[in-house]
Structures are given as structure tokens and as C-alpha cells.
Ligand code: VG1
């Protein structure tokens with residue numbers, strides 16, 4: 001532990017010539033290019049608004065860290081000095097400023113902080129030419145709701161000054177306690193508390209027994225934040241051979257990659273598992289450690305199915321041995337988990353896209369597990385999705401059932417039927433073209449009901465709207481749904497996390513009961529619906545793209 005002498009900070013009020021007009025957070029925080037964040041006062045403007053709106057800043061404790069991308073260190077320095085200017089009593093920072101999103105959520109809860117600031121653009125590329133982002137979490141450890149982010153945005157649009165103190169940068173290399181004026185800065189190991197939490201939730205001895213047997217596994221940290229966590233858990237505590245964790249050192253530019261754990265961007269890992277024969281289990285996490293992709297030998301687990309499998313097998317993990325209070329999924333996530341919930345006799349909620357919508361249900365004890373089709377799964381242990389937690393949960397199930405991932409999937413479908421599912425992303429489409437496509441399709445929805453689509457009949461068509469069952473807040477405009485009479489559906493959304501042009505997401509889902517063909521290629525099983533929506537929405541003509549950028 002090191003202790004540096006208290007600095008004598010000079011308080012400064014910095015005037016803005018004009019406020020920024022584009023600081024509206026999207027699905028998950030304020031995400032912009034690194035270049036934009038390097039514009040003078042840009043970061044400071046947003047942080048000033050956060051400190052003005054967040055309850056309890058005066059005398060409160062804040063958790064601070066990020067995924068280690070380019071800009072992380074500078075942002076931490078600015079936020080510490082602005083926090084001191086706004087009267088925070090304490091900031092808990094991870095060493096090197098590197099803290100995964102789920103670990104941050106855990107720390108906020110454990111330290112009874114007023115909230116946390118997580119510096120991440122998640123799965124977006126990093127570096128000087130990549131993206132940067134700021135997420136603000138509340139006292140429950142979860143993403144702040146729209147009422148908060150709207151208020152922050154409003155504040156930025158009229159902001160004329162911000163407060164900051166002048167102080168030397170705090171060394172973050174080793175744990176220790178420092179101060180900036182009256183504000184204490186506690187630098188801690190960002191991995192320790194998280195690992196301790198995982199040890200409470202899962203039976204490490206049992207998982208270790210599996211891994212130390214004939215169970216070669218590959219975990220790809222994608223040069224992002226989960227490297228140090230995965231090394232300590234998988235290689236350190238569970239006994240996986242050194243080298244099982246690949247790309248395990250967080251890099252500022254993620255090795256020039258796209259830290260998004262899907263079949264396109266994690267193709268090296270996907271090839272190892274889907275083509276090769278050396279590994280029985282593979283997993284990857286994203287930039288900030290909240291997403292997960294699960295692979296078995298020659299088997300890709302669709303994230304919607306993953307949530308259903310975790311739900312069906314939850315009691316094998318000590319933390320969930322007593323059963324689940326309920327589950328939830330985001331609207332575009334397939335209904336695979338709904339079928340399991342029905343059999344278990346528990347509630348299943350359908351929320352808009354984005355983890356912030358699970359917070360109230362988790363806080364109220366209405367749900368234990370929740371997830372999204374976008375490789376996000378989590379539980380009531382924190383208030384964020386949690387990549388490594390999902391990996392450990394799968395390992396716990398495999399340790400219990402002692403079969404392959406493919407066998408787990410096959411048995412699951414044989415019991416519950418299969419929701420064929422795919423998401424087609426068209427990334428970086430010209431904004432006008434994307435909005436034109438979306439608005440046109442929305443206008444067509446009322447007229448579609450009763451019409452035929454992909455050999456079925458349209459039974460419903462709307463723009464999804466959600467009333468929160470806990471606080472009754474209403475969130476509308478959450479995605480266009482075309483519901484078909486056999487339970488199949490197509491959903492079209494515009495992404496709220498991209499920074500270049502617009503990204504169109506098309507979600508396709510069709511259910512086959514246990515008596516049907518459970519072993520098709522999803523792209524073939526869904527081919528008629530894919531053709532149907534491509535033609536109806538004029539996707540190719542309007543985007544100028546022959547095929548999606550990413551197919552999941
Ligand atoms: C995407 C996903 C959404 C997820 C969000 C944040 O949002 O679709 O399910 O919650 O990213 O994940 P959008 O608006 O681009 O579809 V993360 O790992 O970037 O915090």
C-alpha cells in the first residue's frame with residue numbers, strides 16, 4: 001500500500017462558449033468517437049451534468065473504472081478532479097483504471113456507493129480512431145434509467161461552465177490510498193471482489209474437477225477487460241492450463257480488433273471450436289466484460305437459447321439451488337426462455353432492449369435471471385449482464401451433466417422444442433437511408449395485419465411499447481414487430497449504440513415443436529422469413545448492401 005501526500009487543489013470554474021447539443025446517451029451510455037471525446041471540454045461537459053444530477057454527490061462514494069481503451073486514463077484523471085470539485089468524499093478506482101462492467105456493478109453495491117462511472121464503448125472498437133463511451137450506474141449498481149439520462153442530456157444543452165480542481169494525476173499502478181483535497185481516492189485490485197463473488201455463486205471445486213480432467217477449453221478475452229479476470233479464475237483457481245485464456249492482456253486498441261464476441265468478430269475462436277477438434281468448450285467476452293459467447297465442439301449456442309438453458313438448469317449452481325423467482329428477456333430475444341419459464345411455473349417478463357430495463361424487476365425480487373439476444377446474460381448477483389458469470393454457469397452445468405455442449409442443446413430442444421433464431425445486422429448504413437427504411441416500414445404496419453407473409457398470416461404488427469410493472473413508467477418506440485399466426489416473428493430496430501451512420505437490426509424467430517425438425521441450419525429454417533422481410537422493407541435497395549454485415 002502506498003500513500004501520497006494530500007495535494008492542495010485549486011478550484012477552477014471553466015466557462016463554455018456554447019453548450020454541446022449532442023450528448024444524449026443511447027442504449028448504454030454516451031458513445032462517441034474517441035476524436036469527439038478529445039474535443040476540448042466535451043468529456044467535462046457530460047461529467048459536469050452527471051455530477052449535477054446524480055443524487056448524493058456531496059459526501060458520497062463513487063466507483064470509477066473502464067475497459068482500458070484509449071482515453072480511459074485521461075478520463076479517469078478528469079473525473080477524479082471534477083469529483084473533488086463537486087464534493088465527493090471518496091472515489092474507489094481499480095488499478096490501472098481497468099474494471100469490467102459487472103465488477104463495477106458489484107463494487108457499487110458492496111461499497112454502498114452513490115453510483116459508478118464506467119468508461120467504455122463496450123463492443124465498439126477502441127483507439128484514437130475508434131470509439132469511447134461513458135456509462136453512469138446508480139446506487140443499485142445498474143445502468144441509470146432514462147429519466148436520469150434524459151435529465152443529464154437536458155442539463156448539457158444549457159451548460160455554461162464546469163468545475164474542476166487542479167491536481168497532479170493519481171498513480172493507479174498499485175493499490176493504495178491517495179487524496180485530492182478532502183476527497184479520498186482508494187485504488188484497489190479490480191479483480192478480487194469480483195472473483196470472491198463468483199466463488200460464492202458457483203461450486204468451484206466441482207468445476208475444477210471437470211477442467212482438470214479431459215476438458216480442454218479456450219477463452220478469448222479479445223484483448224479487452226476480461227483477460228485478468230479470466231486468468232485468475234480459469235487458469236488460477238480452476239486449474240485450466242496456462243494459455244487457455246487467449247488475448248488476455250487488455251490493450252488500448254484491443255489489438256485493432258472489434259471486441260464483440262460473435263461469430264464474425266470472434267472468428268478465430270469460432271474456427272477453433274466449430275472447425276477444429278482440439279477443444280470441448282470455448283467462450284469469449286466483449287470490451288467491457290458484460291457479454292459472452294458460448295461454444296462447444298462443433299456447436300454454437302445462440303444467446304437466446306443460452307438464457308433458456310441456464311434457466312432450465314439453474315438449480316445446479318449453489319446460488320440458484322433454491323429455484324428462480326422469475327426471468328426476463330428483452331423483446332427481440334427469442335421466446336425460448338418463455339417456454340422453460342412456463343414449465344417451471346415462474347413469470348417471464350418481456351422488456352425493451354438494454355439492461356437498464358431489468359433493474360426494477362431485479363430490485364423488486366421479481367426475477368432472478370435475465371438476458372438479451374445480443375450475447376448478454378445475468379442474474380440478481382449484480383445489476384449488469386456478466387460475461388464471465390455466464391461462462392462459469394455453463395461450466396457448472398457441464399460439470400454436473402458431464403456431456404457435451406451439443407448434447408445439452410439437443411436434449412434441451414428435444415424437451416422444449418426449438419426457437420430457430422437469427423439476427424441480421426446492417427452496420428454503418430447512411431443515416432437517412434436507415435431512418436427512411438424504418439419509417440416506411442412503421443407506416444406499413446397497420447395495413448399488414450391479416451395479410452400473408454412468408455407463407456403465414458400476419459396476426460399483429462406494432463412498435464413495441466413497455467410499461468414497467470414496478471414503477472409504471474412507459475417506454476415506447478422500441479422496435480417494429482411483425483407477429484405471425486404460427487408464433488413466428490420478425491423484429492426490426494435501429495441500434496442505439498453505434499457511432500457511424502445507423503445500424504439496422506433484423507431479428508428473425510420461428511418455433512418448431514418437439515415433433516418437428518430440430519436439426520436445421522437456422523438460416524435455412526428462417527429462409528422464407530428472411531426473404532419476406534428483405535422484400536417488404538426493401539433492405540437491399542435502400543441500404544445498398546447485398547448481405548448483412550454480421551449474421552448471428
Ligand atoms: C446493443 C444490444 C443490446 C445491448 C446494448 C448494450 O444495443 O442490441 O441488447 O443491451 O448493445 O450492450 P443496440 O441499441 O445497439 O441494439 V453493451 O455490451 O454494448 O453494454
Ligand code: CO
Nearest residue numbers: 122286288290
Ligand atoms: Co459490453
